[in-house]
Amino acid sequence: MEERAPNGDRIELLEHLPQEYEAVVGPALSQVGQPAYRARQVARWIYDRYASSFDEMTDLPTDLRPLLERQFSASPLEMAYQARSRDGTIKHLWRLHDGEQIESVLIPTADRVTLCLSSQAGCALACRFCATGDFGFRRHLSAAEIVAQFRDSELVARHAFGRGIANVVYMGMGEPLANLEAVLTSLSVLHGGFGFGARRITVSTVGLIPGIRALAERPEPFRLAVSLHAPEHALRERLVPVEKRYPLPELFSALREYQEIKGRRITFEYTMIDGVNDSDELAHSLADLLNDLDGFVNLIPYNPIPGHDFAPSAPERIASFSAVLQERGVEAAVRRPRGRDIAAACGQLRLEREDPGN
Ligand code: SAH
Secondary structure, three states: OOOOOOOOOOEEHHHOOHHHHHHHHHHHHHHOOOOOHHHHHHHHHHHOOOOOOHHHOOOOOOOHHHHHHHHEEOOOOEEEEEEEOOOOOEEEEEEOOOOOEEEEEEEEOOOOEEEEOOOEEEOOOOOOOOHHHHHOEEEEOOHHHHHHHHHHHHHHHHHHHOOOOOEEEEOOOOOHHHOHHHHHHHHHHHHHOOOOOHHHEEEEEOOOHHHHHHHHHOOOOOEEEEEOOOOOHHHHHHHOHHHHOOOHHHHHHHHHHHHHHHOOOEEEEEEEEOOOOOOHHHHHHHHHHHOOOOEEEEEEEOOOOOOOOOOEOOHHHHHHHHHHHHHOOOEEEEOOOOOHHHOOOOOOOOOOOOOOOO
16 A cells, blocks of 8 residues: 655644634635635535545636645555444554554444444553553544544445445443543534534543543433443453542442433443343342433443453343343343454454554
């Protein structure tokens, strides 16, 4: 694959709202005697027509296009690899300007396509059962790198599935609320630039309280998911080390506040690990914990990752756990793993740097 020049000092267009384009692109335009309305043309190409280069912007003067291309970028990602699962799931490995690599996954169901995107290269939080956690932290993604996963995936989805992305979930590599500023900007651009509905965007967190508060302050109805995995402190600390910093009682008081402000249901993710967090007793503690919240629990069978001796809970165990929740009035659903054959399922996203073809 051809070597890619580093982004240098180019301004990333995908981290700016359309209404900012006049201020962002305007100075470069006036320098070459071009009218300011061209900035709006550029914004339309980027957000209405999903352009990623100035070459595509055929209503701009031919000699203006390379001038802008030198100063502005709308393509922070290069597709390094694409894998297609037997179940239709498509995983992308993206190479960033500095050589870092991240993954995102398109998950088609009968009636809609969901995009699972990354917010960091690697992750610092070291959850015991997560491949990204094993891998460690490389760096934060910029807002443009987050948004570009959507833009580039949308074009693939239209082509591969004949329909665009219906839902975006921040459940790929990284902890979105540890990269708060870039993630908040990316939400603004997805919603305010591409016009993607806020209710169709879910930010998933391991429970970073300051970030939950920041999301609560946003006026748009973005959805929140919390990766819980255990309803009790000692067990959760073992699985999710950040429990030490943001223990359950504090997390849940932040969540209750969030719910008061937003009036929105919160999703909880619970990875079912055989003999670790899947007893009926723990299902009862979970129900106690969720008692005064409007919550929905996604039970995700643990996806085995290399080098760990955890195993997924048996289907009957998951059914029993789920039955306890239902009896106790807590809504729950069991999630089917998707894209396992291409290591695209929950928690498996982890680039193989030496050989991305694997
Ligand atoms: N850091 C964020 C988002 C990334 S993880 C968060 O923790 O929510 C997305 C979801 O996949 C999380 O709920 C995570 O706990 C879950 N997950 C991670 N590893 C997994 C595995 N091996 N099997 C099943 N689910 C896993």
